[in-house]
Amino acid sequence: MFTDVLDALNWRYATKRMNHHTVPQASIDRIVEAARLAPSSYGLQPYTLLVITDPQLRARIQQQAAPQPQLTECSHLLVFATWASVDEPRVDEFLALTALKRQIPVSDLQGYGEVIKGTLRTLGSNQARQQWAARQAYIALGMALTVAALEGVDATPMEGFDPLELDRILGLEGKQLNSVVMATLGYRDTDQDALAGQAKVRRPLAEFRQVLD
Template sequence: MDLISALNWRYATKRMNGEKVPQEKIENILESVRLSASSIGLQPYNVIVVEDPAVKEKIKAVANNQPQIAEASHLLIFAAWDTLTEEKIDNYINLTASTRNMPVESLSTIKGYLSAILKNTPEQNFNWMARQAYIAFGTAITAAALEQVDATPMEGFNGPALDELLGLSERGLKSVTILTLGYRDTTTDWLAPMKKVRYPKEELFVNITDSDLKEAV
């Protein structure tokens, strides 16, 4: 299935049938997350993978009892780092140096960019890191569609309660969003037969030329 066909096929599945997604497909989706774009390449987040039915039931209780949580084959919980530190920056710089077989000193410019971010407020930094998690989240949704695995993006959950349940604070993480993976139940999902609703491209995309720019004051 080509990309556009896959995106037309996918939708935010409201009910799933409990069927297991083959591990190969799960691994492909996870690898897409690992390879996803990230500002400066830092990837300031982790993805919690949940397959255990008992854990899914407990998560469901703090996610407004949405049925897809328990019906899904797997849950992916995208959790941003709660704090950016010099240690985390150094770890990334060292990883880059070893991966590319280059001296750490040659990465001083990149380290400077990251160190400058530390001057922002903790709230600004968390918001930035959460946005990076969302980039990976979007990649996972697209990868799932290409694998013809249904996925439901979810923000309707109690973040602090989920963090406590999974012990995320001890890991230096805060949950940002959840993606359920599984297969649609067309007999109970009211949204399954509905047409996809999207704005036409003439309304969505805005082309700006030099003549549209305002003169600097």
């Protein structure tokens, strides 16, 4: 485990091979909680996080939707899935939760609700709303990856999968969800992963950062 976030981020990389070791539940809980607490536009969180541990289910995903070895070598698989319908009833549910948590009348949030609904109307099509929701899910993914690194847990984000097949395997249509991105959690296999221990490659700070005075 790390105490400095930059040390943790320098240590982490998209692990290519994992060693089948199990990540402690306490670490998983902190990673999931970090994703839950991630910033989200209006706080709406138009996505759900699926945590998959079943080795047989992960093997099926690996065989049919994402032929990458980490899926069967990891400890846990995270799947970030957006709501199939990002609509006004969802906003009303969020407003009711907010009123309950803050112990205020839901009528006090009417103006805020209209702002959120106005954004959804501006986005227009459900496809555009799905793209907007996916961007929110990626923020949660980033938080999960960061806290995984702080926990000393390797993580591999994955976009290279067949989303329709993954949705079918997980029964997401019945859950009114659409898979967007995945991440495997586990520990690196330093004997099989050629990238283990290699220098991290990023653009130099002077090139990456532009200061506008």
